[in-house]
Amino acid sequence: MDTIYFDNNATTRVAEEVFSEIQPYFCEMYGNPSSMHTFGGQVGVKIREARERVAELLGCEPSEVIFTGCGTESDNTAIMGALSAKPNRRKVITSRVEHPAVLAVCRSLERHGYEVIEVGVDANGRLDFDELDKQVDDDTAIVSIMYANNETGNIFPIERIAELCKSRGVVFHTDAVQAVGKIPLKMSESEIDLLSLSGHKLHAPKGIGVLYVRKGTRLTPYMLGGHQEGGRRAGTENVPGIIGLGKAAELAGANLAEENSRVKALRDKLENAILKSCTDARINGDVENRLPNTSNISFEYIEGEAILLMLDKFGICASSGSACTSGSLEPSHVLRAMGVPFTAAHGSIRFSLSRYNTDEEVDFAIEKIPGIINRLRELSPFVAK
Numbered sequence: 001m002d003t004i005y006f007d008n009n010a011t012t013r014v015a016e017e018v019f020s021e022i023q024p025y026f027c028e029m030y031g032n033p034s035s036m037h038t039f040g041g042q043v044g045v046k047i048r049e050a051r052e053r054v055a056e057l058l059g060c061e062p063s064e065v066i067f068t069g070c071g072t073e074s075d076n077t078a079i080m081g082a083l084s085a086k087p088n089r090r091k092v093i094t095s096r097v098e099h100p101a102v103l104a105v106c107r108s109l110e111r112h113g114y115e116v117i118e119v120g121v122d123a124n125g126r127l128d129f130d131e132l133d134k135q136v137d138d139d140t141a142i143v144s145i146m147y148a149n150n151e152t153g154n155i156f157p158i159e160r161i162a163e164l165c166k167s168r169g170v171v172f173h174t175d176a177v178q179a180v181g182k183i184p185l186k187m188s189e190s191e192i193d194l195l196s197l198s199g200h201k202l203h204a205p206k207g208i209g210v211l212y213v214r215k216g217t218r219l220t221p222y223m224l225g226g227h228q229e230g231g232r233r234a235g236t237e238n239v240p241g242i243i244g245l246g247k248a249a250e251l252a253g254a255n256l257a258e259e260n261s262r263v264k265a266l267r268d269k270l271e272n273a274i275l276k277s278c279t280d281a282r283i284n285g286d287v288e289n290r291l292p293n294t295s296n297i298s299f300e301y302i303e304g305e306a307i308l309l310m311l312d313k314f315g316i317c318a319s320s321g322s323a324c325t326s327g328s329l330e331p332s333h334v335l336r337a338m339g340v341p342f343t344a345a346h347g348s349i350r351f352s353l354s355r356y357n358t359d360e361e362v363d364f365a366i367e368k369i370p371g372i373i374n375r376l377r378e379l380s381p382f383v384a385k
């Protein structure tokens with residue numbers, strides 16, 4: 001049975017072109033780019049090329065690109081680094097729907113005496129901009145708001161937020177892990193100070209990330225040690241990861257148009273067919289302002305986990321909006337922040353596509369899903385029969 005992979009917001013397949021570009025850097029060109037010899041130096045040249053490719057995708061200078069260990073490290077570095085650069089400021093502003101890589105950091109800061117504001121969202125997951133506007137003041141060390149939400153695909157008004165922060169002299173960070181490669185970015189025309197991305201969400205390997213740091217932004221390094229990355233991130237470079245991310249960035253730039261036409265059309269086809277064939281199904285998120293690849297659908301009165309298990313029997317991979325924590329099914333913090341009713345939050349499924357998905361795969365899923373939903377509804381104790 002073939003795998004039908006609709007879970008690209010969780011991780012993506014490494015592109016063949018990326019894999020073949022990386023391969024020589026394991027057993028042949030394994031030198032340390034910091035070494036004085038030519039053998040190591042040739043690796044340094046490839047790292048420079050990768051940095052230029054990432055800069056091209058972000059529309060920034062290569063010197064503004066710092067390679068990190070993952071998206072999580074980029075998020076942690078941005079927040080902790082901005083705080084140490086402005087030690088007198090004691091307030092941190094974020095949103096209630098961030099990835100744990102941001103939320104867990106903010107909540108830990110709260111325990112250490114910082115004032116942490118988590119700005120809310122409305123029923124469609126749209127950020128309460130007025131609340132944000134009220135909160136950003138001269139005690140604020142950093143504002144961190146994600147570019148696009150990993151669960152719903154919602155895109156936030158990042159440029160507007162960046163301008164607000166800029167006008168008040170506050171550093172602005174955005175977790176753009178889900179946005180990079182799906183929507184065009186141009187840092188040279190933006191007021192964003194810090195931006196995180198992760199390789200494995202755009203067809204590069206796992207364990208490589210980038211923190212974009214706008215020239216002139218004060219940031220204290222988070223990882224201390226050697227002088228790699230211009231003294232801004234210590235640790236011997238993940239050479240294959242960096243080279244792979246460079247290639248993936250180049251491919252992402254070339255595929256942006258396809259992402260927003262063919263992939264979006266596949267997502268829409270899948271979504272519309274499901275809404276048409278299944279009763280009591282609704283979309284979670286801002287339909288007008290979403291990533292082109294993401295669809296989060298609630299199927300009322302049934303458990304997301306049960307849907308996932310039945311999809312899995314057909315080789316279809318997706319995610320549910322509830323996480324099994326200590327035996328009880330907790331609806332995701334994102335759907336809770338949106339006030340999605342309990343019965344709908346529990347039965348939510350996220351389909352996230354990529355350029356590797358085909359029409360045939362979507363047709364297969366469209367054929368199987370109504371049967372799964374009907375079967376589970378028959379078994380549901382919540383549905384009147």
Ligand SMILES: *Cc1c(COP(=O)(O)O)cnc(C)c1O
Nearest residue numbers: 070071072099101150177178198
């Ligand atoms: C996946 C993800 C991360 C974490 O990236 P890793 O490289 O897995 O650490 C952070 N933020 C968002 C929005 C993500 O989707």
